[in-house]
Amino acid sequence: MPLSRAGRPQGLLPWMIPSLCAALSAVMLLVLSGLFFAFPCRWLLQNGEWVYPIVTGPLFVLSFCSLIALNGSDPGILHQGSNELDPMMMPVVWVNHMAFHLQWCPKCRFHRPPRTHHCPRCNICVEDFDHHNRWVNNCVGHRNYRLYLLLVLSLCLYTLAVLVACVMVLVRTTHLPYGLDKIITIVVAVPAAGFLVPLFVLLLIKAWSVSKAERSHEGKYQYLHLNNPFDLGCARNWCFTIFAPRGPKYMAEAVGLQSAVGPEWVPMQTLHCSRGPSGPSPPAVPGPGARPTSWWSLHTGRLPRRSRDPADLQEATFNLELSV
Numbered sequence: 001m002p003l004s005r006a007g008r009p010q011g012l013l014p015w016m017i018p019s020l021c022a023a024l025s026a027v028m029l030l031v032l033s034g035l036f037f038a039f040p041c042r043w044l045l046q047n048g049e050w051v052y053p054i055v056t057g058p059l060f061v062l063s064f065c066s067l068i069a070l071n072g073s074d075p076g077i078l079h080q081g082s083n084e085l086d087p088m089m090m091p092v093v094w095v096n097h098m099a100f101h102l103q104w105c106p107k108c109r110f111h112r113p114p115r116t117h118h119c120p121r122c123n124i125c126v127e128d129f130d131h132h133n134r135w136v137n138n139c140v141g142h143r144n145y146r147l148y149l150l151l152v153l154s155l156c157l158y159t160l161a162v163l164v165a166c167v168m169v170l171v172r173t174t175h176l177p178y179g180l181d182k183i184i185t186i187v188v189a190v191p192a193a194g195f196l197v198p199l200f201v202l203l204l205i206k207a208w209s210v211s212k213a214e215r216s217h218e219g220k221y222q223y224l225h226l227n228n229p230f231d232l233g234c235a236r237n238w239c240f241t242i243f244a245p246r247g248p249k250y251m252a253e254a255v256g257l258q259s260a261v262g263p264e265w266v267p268m269q270t271l272h273c274s275r276g277p278s279g280p281s282p283p284a285v286p287g288p289g290a291r292p293t294s295w296w297s298l299h300t301g302r303l304p305r306r307s308r309d310p311a312d313l314q315e316a317t318f319n320l321e322l323s324v
Contacts, residue, residue, distance in 0.1 A: 018121070018134060018137040019137055021134045021135055021137060022071055022134075022135060022136050022137035022138075024135075025067065025135040025136065026064075026067060026068070026071075028191075029063065029064060029067065030064070032162075032188055032191060032192070033060050033064075033162075035184050035187065035188050036056070036162050036165070036166070036188045037053070037056075037057075037060075038184075039180070039181050039184040039185060039188070040165055040166050040169040040181065040184070040185040040188060041053050041056065041165060042181075043169055043173075043181050043185075044165060044168065044169060047172070049168070052161070052164075052165040052168070055161050056158065056161045056162060056165060059154060059157055059158035059161055060158055062150075062154040062158075063151065063154040063155050063158045066147060066150050066151035066154055067136065067151055069147060070133075070136045070138060070140075070144055070147050070148055070151055071136045071137060071138055072138075073138065073143065073144040073147055074143050074144065075126045075129075075138060075139040075140060075141035075142070075143055075144050076126050076127035076128055076129075076139075076141035076142035076143040076144070077124050077125070077126060078108065078110070078112070078113075078116065078124075078125040078126070078127055080108045080109055080110065081105075081108060081109035081110025081111075082109060082110075083109060085109060085110060085111075087104040087106070089111070090102070090111075091111055093113070093114065095114060095229045095230065096229040096230075097229075098229040100114040102114075105118050105125055107123065107125075108124070108125045110125075112125055113127065115127070115128050115129065115215065115218075115230070116128070116129060117129035117217055119132050119139050122138075122139055124139070126139045126141035126142075127141055127142040127143075128141050128142035128145065128215065129141050129215065129217050130145060130148075130215045130216050130217060131215075131216040131217060133148070136151075142246065142247075143246050145241065146241060146242055148206075149206060149210070149241075152199065152202055152203050152206060153203060155195075155199055156196070156199045156200055156203050159192050159195050159196045159199055160196060162188065162189075162192045163189060163192040163193055163196060166185045166186075166188055166189035166192065167189065169181070169182070169185045170182070170185055170186070170189070173185075210237055210238055210241050211234045211237055211238065212228065212231060212234075212237070213228055213230045213231040213232065213237045214228065
């Protein structure tokens with residue numbers, strides 16, 4: 001039985017329901033795929049149509065492996081802080097000349113970087129949080145976002161290929177009486193057509209989100225009239241999402257550096273707290289010593305070695321962990 005952060009059992013029913021949803025998605029994929037390969041795909045093979053199994057076979061393997069991998073992946077869990085950290089301290093980081101107050105998470109006991117959200121279902125803070133997916137019983141965040149995109153894309157292509165194959169079987173057997181092959185083909189084609197539309201819509205939504213460097217959770221805490229500071233342009237957003245290194249695993253150095261370091265972390269008078277758990281604050285003129293950073297260079301994978309100022313080290317570590 002899973003334990004909460006306090007070490008108390010969470011209860012069997014709240015743990016089983018999300019697990020059953022994740023198991024149901026895998027079982028549905030396996031059952032429908034088994035029926036497809038055993039009946040309509042077999043019929044196509046027997047009639048010389050080799051292209052359908054050649055296309056649907058690898059797509060099924062890719063979809064199923066992506067589903068299982070996403071279920072057990074790390075979405076970008078940030079380690080817990082320490083009870084010695086001061087919740088009243090309000091560190092400020094800069095992203096493309098926009099200031100962010102690092103919000104305090106009372107459950108994880110540390111200041112959350114921008115775009116980090118505490119998932120109430122998983123009871124963890126996830127960097128670059130997008131949403132909690134019930135069908136895989138896992139959060140989607142910085143470390144598994146590209147795997148989630150791969151799953152949606154592969155499922156969309158696989159469902160489309162299955163539907164086309166089933167329609168081909170039904171078209172070529174219109175003159176034949178209803179048999180087991182034809183009935184099973186209809187049974188497979190109906191859910192395939194039903195899943196294809198929402199999957200295609202979801203794929204379009206996620207493609208738009210990546211192009212604009214947006215996340216689903218930010219709909220509740222939008223930037224109001226301000227521009228998105230994480231937006232680098234469509235091409236660079238896609239390049240960053242797909243090819244950028246995911247960084248270290250995870251935040252151990254940043255959490256260790258979160259300690260009282262003096263008056264450098266006194267809240268700036270020109271900034272205000274954000275409206276959401278991890279939303280940005282209105283822009284302000286950088287104070288003395290502030291260094292506006294280029295967001296494209298935040299994923300260098302290294303911390304500055306020459307700086308000995310704890311405030312600089314803390315700011316650099318948080319900047320290192322920012323991502324789309």
